[in-house]
Amino acid sequence: MNEGRSPRRVAARAMLSALAPDRITFTLAALLLLIFLVLPVAAILVKVAQATAPLDALGSSVVTEALRLSLVTSSISAAVAAVLGTPVAFLLARYRFPGRAVVDSLVDLPMVLPPAVAGLGLLMAFGRRGILGGALDVLGLELAFTTAAVVMAQTFVAAPFYIRSAKAGFEGVDRELERVSATLGSSRLRTFFRVTVPLAGPALMGGAVMAWARALGEFGATIMFAGNTIGRTQTMPLAIYIAFQNDLTASLVLAGILVVVSFAVLFTFKALLGRSPLGAARA
Amino acid sequence: MRRRLDGFELDVAFGADEGRVVLFGPSGAGKSLTLQAITGVMRPDAGRVELNGRLLFDSASGVNLPPQARRLGYVPQSYALFPHLTVEQNVAYGIQRLNAAERRALVQETVVLVGLQGLERRRPRELSGGQQQRVALARALASRPELLVLDEPFSNIDTGLRGTLRRELLDLQARSGITTLVVTHDLDDAFFLGSRIVVIDRGRVLQAGSREDIFYRPATRRVAEFVGTRNILRARVLESDSQRLLLDWQGRVLEADPLPLSGGQDVDICIRPTQVMIVRPDRLPGLPPPENPFCGTVVQEALQAEAYVLRFRLADSPACRTGRAAPYDLEIELPDYVYFRLGLDRKKDATISIHRSAMHVIPVAEVAGARCCPG
Numbered sequence: 029m030n031e032g033r034s035p036r037r038v039a040a041r042a043m044l045s046a047l048a049p050d051r052i053t054f055t056l057a058a059l060l061l062l063i064f065l066v067l068p069v070a071a072i073l074v075k076v077a078q079a080t081a082p083l084d085a086l087g088s089s090v091v092t093e094a095l096r097l098s099l100v101t102s103s104i105s106a107a108v109a110a111v112l113g114t115p116v117a118f119l120l121a122r123y124r125f126p127g128r129a130v131v132d133s134l135v136d137l138p139m140v141l142p143p144a145v146a147g148l149g150l151l152m153a154f155g156r157r158g159i160l161g162g163a164l165d166v167l168g169l170e171l172a173f174t175t176a177a178v179v180m181a182q183t184f185v186a187a188p189f190y191i192r193s194a195k196a197g198f199e200g201v202d203r204e205l206e207r208v209s210a211t212l213g214s215s216r217l218r219t220f221f222r223v224t225v226p227l228a229g230p231a232l233m234g235g236a237v238m239a240w241a242r243a244l245g246e247f248g249a250t251i252m253f254a255g256n257t258i259g260r261t262q263t264m265p266l267a268i269y270i271a272f273q274n275d276l277t278a279s280l281v282l283a284g285i286l287v288v289v290s291f292a293v294l295f296t297f298k299a300l301l302g303r304s305p306l307g308a309a310r311a
Numbered sequence: 312m313r314r315r316l317d318g319f320e321l322d323v324a325f326g327a328d329e330g331r332v333v334l335f336g337p338s339g340a341g342k343s344l345t346l347q348a349i350t351g352v353m354r355p356d357a358g359r360v361e362l363n364g365r366l367l368f369d370s371a372s373g374v375n376l377p378p379q380a381r382r383l384g385y386v387p388q389s390y391a392l393f394p395h396l397t398v399e400q401n402v403a404y405g406i407q408r409l410n411a412a413e414r415r416a417l418v419q420e421t422v423v424l425v426g427l428q429g430l431e432r433r434r435p436r437e438l439s440g441g442q443q444q445r446v447a448l449a450r451a452l453a454s455r456p457e458l459l460v461l462d463e464p465f466s467n468i469d470t471g472l473r474g475t476l477r478r479e480l481l482d483l484q485a486r487s488g489i490t491t492l493v494v495t496h497d498l499d500d501a502f503f504l505g506s507r508i509v510v511i512d513r514g515r516v517l518q519a520g521s522r523e524d525i526f527y528r529p530a531t532r533r534v535a536e537f538v539g540t541r542n543i544l545r546a547r548v549l550e551s552d553s554q555r556l557l558l559d560w561q562g563r564v565l566e567a568d569p570l571p572l573s574g575g576q577d578v579d580i581c582i583r584p585t586q587v588m589i590v591r592p593d594r595l596p597g598l599p600p601p602e603n604p605f606c607g608t609v610v611q612e613a614l615q616a617e618a619y620v621l622r623f624r625l626a627d628s629p630a631c632r633t634g635r636a637a638p639y640d641l642e643i644e645l646p647d648y649v650y651f652r653l654g655l656d657r658k659k660d661a662t663i664s665i666h667r668s669a670m671h672v673i674p675v676a677e678v679a680g681a682r683c684c685p686g
Contacts, residue, residue, distance in 0.1 A: 204391040207352045210378035211385040212405030212454060222404075226395045 069287055076284040079277045091282060093259040094267035098244060099289075101175065101263060105182035106240035109190040110232070113239075117194035118220075139188045146184050147252025154180065155253070177254035178261050182243035189242050190235040197231020198224065230301055237297045241290060331484060333505030334494045335525075337537070341514040342494045346462055349492070350385050351378035363457050384451030384489070388463040390443045392435035398422070398446050399431040405454035417453055425449045425483065440468050441476055448480075452487055459484070459491045465500055477503045498539050502526065510534050528671055532579045535673070541642040542582040545675075548572045556672065563625075565603050567670045577675035584620065584644035586669035589653050590662040601664035609659040610639050619650040623663065 119125075120132055138146060152158045155172040156165065164171060171177050201224050209219040225232065247265040254261040256270065264286050271279035334342050347353035349360055351367065354375060360368040362383070367376045393401050403418045422428060425445040435443055444464065451459060464480065465473045481504065484491050493504050501508055502522055509519040517537075518530040529535035535543055546560040551574060556567040558578065565580070572578065590601050607625040614620075622639035643663070650656065 202389070202391065204387050204389055205393060207350070207378065208385060208387060208391045208450075209393075209404070210352065211350055211381070211383055212450070213379045213408075214404075215379060223393060229395075 098264040101178045102243035105243040109187040109239045113190045121195045121198035143248025147249035150253040173255040181249035182246045186239040186242040190239040193235025197228030201227045330506045331491045332507045333501045335501040336511035340512045384456035384459040386447045386461045390447040402449045421449045421453045459489045461493045540581045544580040548576045579673045581671040584642045587643040588664040603665040
């Protein structure tokens, strides 16, 4: 057998190439997916640019109303998810209690459910003929097909994104820091706000942004539970879908705006995180 | 106090008066658990923790102060500095009740005390290990605790820097006057920092006493091993009276100071390597004969700084049985100049002498369970 091709050498070379993977191969493989992700987004922007008089669509009240409603409702939904989701995330991260695994799975459920199922569920719970419909009726409350229903639908599908991220954030906080805080005279609540929350901050913010983005894109649950009333429940995704049926240019312009706004928010968040003292340490 | 935890039972009792107390033991001995019970982050099943007459925990009367009410300065092994706060803010963390001016003055005073001037606006990750430790100390000291508790203070510090930091800590303790409890598995730390040492293993206090007690007079063979006693000889009592104790060690007779022991009892003899004498070859004949003289050979030697560590094998030694690479009976340590004056660099055969008072004799029947210290 030839010295240079001894099995030992071949094996050694195989190991070497496994340890030092070819960078070009990886870059090419990454490009494939990146192009696939970017192309549709770019196509929308290109088509908007090619359209004749695209800005006319902006003049219509349908577009401005949809944009306003989307921004307002998605922000409220993200805020609700953060305020109500923080205790849930903290409990899941810190305590072992019976049924914890069940709660953990329930929290994730809206992420895997088709939005249509979510909409149907909301309707069956809070709609006029839903389980709580009678009780709500007595109180003079009607939720289905109102702006409140939009927020509910968005919160339902978006909250898990916040809770996931916040839970991971709380889990990442060194318990020893909290113990030291206690020995330095801080109550549990003060420790939570002075140590735990600031340290989990990037994860909490990240979760809120993801929840906001998910709420902004919400379509299925909204159209089933809140309907499609201009100015009240017609958010951007709904308006895009409706416009798509008769006016492609209007649909494209709406889509373009959504793309730009979403990208701006995500990018700003990442940039801010990179500059914060904690974010830089984690990056 | 006592605590059962996943099959681990901690049962320790010790007192800490003024000064520096070290809780010393191997990993897994229950040191950290004891610390957690004292700081209040863990609740013992039964027991009592008291600080300057103040009851922190008592299972009998149901007292259990939360950590924030115990007035302890806790410096954990990792230092646990708040990474999102500056040095100044870290130090000020425990004194938020003071007004801004008082707080600023106290922070400044404490920063100077630990020698961190100029680093006030840095964040913890911009500091070296030693600086981080000082911030943790300053943070603990600023709130004027009644007890300073340090968990393995030097485990994250390079060996080269440890000596300096130990001295600094000693100095700081002396200046601040705060009673300090140090937990460590490092023997050098224990002897450097502790005026009182509590030896703990497997959840039990093996011995508690002054540093000298622990070092020169270990109560059991296990304590002797923990404190690095290098010569521990198993022997048997031949004869015991008010004048002396005669011991049989591998067929040789050793004479020790009297102890109330009965014949036939097994004992362990601890002899510190520095206390084994080498008889001068030119010893004047008129002198009284050396105590416990034995002939033998140096079979291995190592130079450590300015001392020679010799492994000495007695003539006709049965130590060969043990199958060690260089079978030896005793370890001897002596200053380098003595080594050369005795001519040991040329001639490896020598006569040694073990002074009666250099032998610490421990009866083998080990005391089971915990021992309470008198303090």
